[in-house]
Amino acid sequence: xxxxxxxxxxxxxxxxxxxAGGRLGRRAHGVIGTGAIALSFxxxxxxxxxxxxxxxxxxxxxxxxxxxxDLTLALDRTGLxxxxxxxxxxxxxxxxxxxxxxxxxxxxxxxxxxDLFVAAMLLIxxxxxxxxxxxxWELVGLCSYLLIAHWRERPAAAAAAVxxxxxxxxxxxxxxxxxxxxxxxxxxxAIGSLGPLSIAISALLLTGAVAKSAQLPLHLWLPDAxxxxxxxxxxxxxxxxxxxxxxxxxxxxxxxxxxxxxxxxALGALTALGAALVALxxxxxxxxxxxxxxxxxxxxxxxxxxxxxxxxxxxxxAHAFFKATLFLGAGSVMHATGDEQDLRRLGGLAARLRWTTxxxxxxxxxxxxxxxxxxxxxxxxxxxxxxxxxxxxxxxxLTGALSALYAARLFTLVFLAPAGSAxxxxxxxxxxxxxxxxxxxxxxxxxxxxLVASGTVALGVPEPARPPPELxxxxxxxxxxxxxxxxxxxxSGARELLPPALGRAALGGFGLDALLAGGGAxxxxxxxxxxxRGAEATLQWSLDAAxxxxxxxxxxxxxxxxxxxxSYEAYLxxxxxxxLALWSLGGTGSR
Amino acid sequence: xxxxxxxxxxxxxxxxxxxxxxMRANALSMLVSVELMLNAVNLTFVAAAKRFxxxxxxxxxxxxxxxxxxxxxxxxxxxxxxxxxxxxxDVDRASDLSG
Numbered sequence: 001x002x003x004x005x006x007x008x009x010x011x012x013x014x015x016x017x018x019x020a021g022g023r024l025g026r027r028a029h030g031v032i033g034t035g036a037i038a039l040s041f042x043x044x045x046x047x048x049x050x051x052x053x054x055x056x057x058x059x060x061x062x063x064x065x066x067x068x069x070d071l072t073l074a075l076d077r078t079g080l081x082x083x084x085x086x087x088x089x090x091x092x093x094x095x096x097x098x099x100x101x102x103x104x105x106x107x108x109x110x111x112x113x114x115d116l117f118v119a120a121m122l123l124i125x126x127x128x129x130x131x132x133x134x135x136x137w138e139l140v141g142l143c144s145y146l147l148i149a150h151w152r153e154r155p156a157a158a159a160a161a162v163x164x165x166x167x168x169x170x171x172x173x174x175x176x177x178x179x180x181x182x183x184x185x186x187x188x189x190a191i192g193s194l195g196p197l198s199i200a201i202s203a204l205l206l207t208g209a210v211a212k213s214a215q216l217p218l219h220l221w222l223p224d225a226x227x228x229x230x231x232x233x234x235x236x237x238x239x240x241x242x243x244x245x246x247x248x249x250x251x252x253x254x255x256x257x258x259x260x261x262x263x264x265x266a267l268g269a270l271t272a273l274g275a276a277l278v279a280l281x282x283x284x285x286x287x288x289x290x291x292x293x294x295x296x297x298x299x300x301x302x303x304x305x306x307x308x309x310x311x312x313x314x315x316x317x318a319h320a321f322f323k324a325t326l327f328l329g330a331g332s333v334m335h336a337t338g339d340e341q342d343l344r345r346l347g348g349l350a351a352r353l354r355w356t357t358x359x360x361x362x363x364x365x366x367x368x369x370x371x372x373x374x375x376x377x378x379x380x381x382x383x384x385x386x387x388x389x390x391x392x393x394x395x396x397x398l399t400g401a402l403s404a405l406y407a408a409r410l411f412t413l414v415f416l417a418p419a420g421s422a423x424x425x426x427x428x429x430x431x432x433x434x435x436x437x438x439x440x441x442x443x444x445x446x447x448x449x450x451l452v453a454s455g456t457v458a459l460g461v462p463e464p465a466r467p468p469p470e471l472x473x474x475x476x477x478x479x480x481x482x483x484x485x486x487x488x489x490x491x492s493g494a495r496e497l498l499p500p501a502l503g504r505a506a507l508g509g510f511g512l513d514a515l516l517a518g519g520g521a522x523x524x525x526x527x528x529x530x531x532x533r534g535a536e537a538t539l540q541w542s543l544d545a546a547x548x549x550x551x552x553x554x555x556x557x558x559x560x561x562x563x564x565x566x567s568y569e570a571y572l573x574x575x576x577x578x579x580l581a582l583w584s585l586g587g588t589g590s591r
Numbered sequence: 592x593x594x595x596x597x598x599x600x601x602x603x604x605x606x607x608x609x610x611x612x613x614m615r616a617n618a619l620s621m622l623v624s625v626e627l628m629l630n631a632v633n634l635t636f637v638a639a640a641k642r643f644x645x646x647x648x649x650x651x652x653x654x655x656x657x658x659x660x661x662x663x664x665x666x667x668x669x670x671x672x673x674x675x676x677x678x679x680x681d682v683d684r685a686s687d688l689s690g
Contacts, residue, residue, distance in 0.1 A: 561688070562686065563685075563687060563688045563689025564682075564686050565685065565686075566683070569613050
C-alpha cells in the first residue's frame with residue numbers, strides 16, 4: 001500500500017489544488033504542491049530496503065478486462081533509484097517554483113499540473129504492466145502541454161506546447177499500436193511476462209521512446225519547450241518527461257529485439273553528437289541546455305541500446321541532478337537579470353550572484369563530465385559499455401569533448417565574460433527559497449557520481465566490471481581539453497566557437513526543424529488540404545446530384561398534375577382497379 | 592332470374608357510368624354518369640338482399656338514394672358556379688389547379 005501512496009499522494013495533491021485551489025492563496029498552492037511530492041518521496045524512501053531486495057508489488061484492484069492489466073505497481077531494482085530521483089528532484093523543483101513564481105497569477109494550475117506530472121511519471125517508472133505505463137505515458141504528455149503553455153497569453157508558449165504535444169502524439173500512436181500488437185500476440189500486458197518481442201513491435205515501442213525522449217528525428221519539440229517557466233524545463237529535462245523513453249527501454253530491456261536495440265544505440269550516438277554540435281552554436285541560455293539534454297539522452301540511449309542497464313541508469317540519474325541544477329541555476333540567472341536569457345547580453349554575473357555561481361558551476365562540471373562531478377563517472381560507464389564498438393565509443397568520447405566545450409562556453413559567457421548589458425550589471429541574488437533547492441541539487445550533482453563509483457550508494461543494479469583506467473584517463477583528458485578550450489575562447493566575451501558557416505547551420509539545428517516542422521508539416525498540410533478539397537468536391541457533387549435528381553423527379557410528377565378533372569378521375573379509377581386486382585389476387589390466396 | 596344476371600347488369604352499368612365520367616367533358620353528362628354508377632351499386636345491393644332474404648341491402652340502397660339526392664344538389668351548385676366563371680360547362684376549361 002505504501003507503494004500506491006507514492007502515486008496517490010501527488011495525485012491527491014493535484015486533485016485538491018484543482019478542486020479547492022481557488023479558495024487558497026498562492027503560498028498554500030506552493031505548500032500543497034511541494035508537500036505532496038515530498039511526502040511521496042518519503043514513501044519511496046521508506047521502501048528502500050524492500051526495493052533493493054526481491055522488490056515490492058502492490059495491487060489496488062482490477063482495471064481493464066485484459067490479461068495482466070490490473071492496477072498493479074511494482075518496485076524493483078531499476079525502479080527504486082528512478083522513483084527516488086523522480087520524487088526527490090521534483091520536490092526540490094516544486095520548492096524552487098514557490099519563489100520563482102511568487103508573483104505569478106496561475107500558481108493553482110501550475111502546482112496542480114506539477115503534481116499530476118510527478119504522479120504520471122511514477123506510473124511510468126512503477127507500473128507493473130504496459131497499460132498503466134501507457135496511462136502514465138499519455139498523462140506525462142498532457143502535463144507537459146499544460147506546463148509549457150503555463151504562460152498561455154504568450155503565442156510562442158502556446159505554439160511550443162502544441163508542438164510538443166503533437167510531436168509526442170507521433171510516438172504515442174506508435175506506442176499504442178505496439179501495445180495492441182503485443183496484446184494480440186502475447187495476450188498479456190504484464191511487463192515481466194512478455195518474452196522476446198518481434199522486430200516490428202520493438203520498433204514501434206522504440207518510436208514511442210524516441211518521441212518522448214526527443215531523439216532524432218522527433219527531437220523538435222524539446223528546444224521549443226523552453227517557452228514554459230524555467231522550473232518546468234528543469235522538471236521536463238531532468239525528472240519527469242524526456243527520461244521516460246530511456247525508462248521504457250530499460251524496463252523492457254531484454255524483451256526488445258536485439259536489432260532494434262542496436263538501432264537505438266546508433267540513433268542515440270547520432271543524436272548525441274549532432275545535438276552537441278547544435279548546442280555549441282546556440283545563443284540562448286536555455287536553448288544550450290535544451291540541446292545538451294537531447295545530447296545527453298542520446299548517450300543514455302547508447303547505454304540502453306547496448307544493454308548496459310547500469311550505465312544508462314547511472315547517467316540518467318546523474319544527468320537528472322546536474323541538468324536540474326543547471327536549469328534552476330539558469331532560472332536564478334533570469335530571475336536576477338529580469339528574464340534575460342540571451343548569451344550575448346549576459347555576462348560577469350560571478351561577482352553578483354555569490355550562491356548561484358558555484359551551484360551553476362557544479363552543474364556545468366557535471367555536464368562537462370569533469371572529475372569529480374557525477375557526469376564524469378556516468379559518462380565513463382557508458383564509454384565502458386561501448387568499449388568493443390569503436391564507432392559508438394568514438395561518438396561517446398567526441399560527444400564528451402563537445403559537452404565539455406559548450407558547458408565551459410556557457411559558464412564562461414554567463415558568469416566570467418565581461419557584462420554584456422545593463423541588466424547583467426544590475427543583477428541581484430535570488431531569495432533563499434530558490435537557493436536552498438538549487439544548493440541541494442548542486443551538492444547531489446557534485447557528489448552523486450563519486451558516491452556510486454565508490455560503492456557508498458548502490459544503484460540496485462549490479463555494476464559491471466570496472467572499465468580500464470586508461471578509459472577514465474582518456475575521457476577525463478578529453479573533457480579537460482574541451483573545457484579549457486571553451487574557457488579560453490569565451491572568457492574575452494567571444495560568443496561564437498564554431499566556424500561561421502557551421503555555426504549558422506548548427507544554430508538552426510542543421511535545418512532539421514525547418515525540414516520536418518516546415519517541409520514535413522507543410523507537405524502533410526498540403527495532402528490534408530488536397531484531401532479536404534477532394535472530400536468537399538465529392539460532397540458538393542453528390543449533394544448537387546441528389547438535388548438534380550429530386551428536381552427532375554419533381555418535374556415528372558408535376559406533369560401528372562394537369563388540373564384536368566377527368567385525368568384525376570382516371571387515376572382514381574385506375575387506383576381502385578389496381579386495389580381490386582390486388583385484393584382478388586392476394587385475398588383469395590390468404591383466405 | 593339468377594342473382595348473377597343482376598350482378599352482371601350492375602357491373603355493366605357501373606362500367607358505363609365510370610367510362611362516362613372519364614370520357615365526357617360536359618359537367619352535366621358527368622353528373623348523369625355518376626348517377627348511373629350509384630344506381631348500378633344500388634342494383635347490386637338490392638340483388639344481394641333478395642338473394643340472402645335480408646333487408647340490409649335494401650336499407651343501404653335507400654341511404655345511397657338519399658345521399659345521391661344531396662350529391663346532385665351540391666354537384667349542380669358547382670356546375671352553375673363553373674358555368675358562371677368559364678361561360679361553359681366544359682370541365683377541361685376549369686384547369687386552374689394545373690401544376
